[in-house]
């Protein structure tokens with residue numbers, strides 16, 4: 459399983475940004491808490507709901523395994539404080555960003571790495587992903603990490619627009 463390809467990522471685009479620039483690029487989502495182990499099942503269900511269904515991640519079980527391996531640190535130590543879970547006013551979980559302190563893969567970029575960023579479809583286009591990325595970047599910048607990296611599918615125009623808006627630039631493709 460290659461996280462740099464992630465679920466159904468046909469053509470990964472590696473993007474990087476200065477953590478402080480992302481931290482200043484918008485407003486934090488006002489209600490969030492750090493990711494906890496108890497979020498595993500919810501994270502897996504949301505991942506299945508929002509990502510394209512393509513092999514090998516074409517079942518809820520596959521997304522649960524993928525999430526478990528991420529939570530277990532298979533790709534790097536999960537940075538809980540920099541992995542916010544957005545909450546609605548009712549306390550419902552509505553989006554999240556999952557960050558590792560560094561991606562443990564040969565040739566991976568140095569610094570914090572976003573494994574996943576997703577928002578409940580019912581809550582899209584309300585600034586939640588943007589607000590979570592800003593919240594995460596504030597934690598990362600305060601820890602004196604300079605860079606945030608992530609991979610996104612070239613076809614995922616919405617996510618690429620989000621990351622560009624936050625100051626991410628393309629570093630490599632394919």
Ligand SMILES: CC(C)(COP(=O)(O)OP(=O)(O)OC[C@H]1O[C@@H](n2cnc3c(N)ncnc32)[C@H](O)[C@@H]1OP(=O)(O)O)[C@@H](O)C(=O)NCCC(=O)NCCS
Nearest residue numbers: 508574575576577582583584585586587588616617619620
């Ligand atoms: C991509 C995703 C995280 C965006 O979440 P969101 O909360 O709806 O995004 P925001 O409301 O914070 O959007 C912030 C900005 O990003 C850009 N953007 C977000 N979604 C977009 C879309 N579908 N099309 C074009 N631009 C988009 C816009 O510039 C937007 O600002 P605006 O609304 O003022 O125009 C969400 O659509 C999602 O969960 N997608 C499925 C999972 C995924 O692909 N994750 C990313 C790769 S891991």
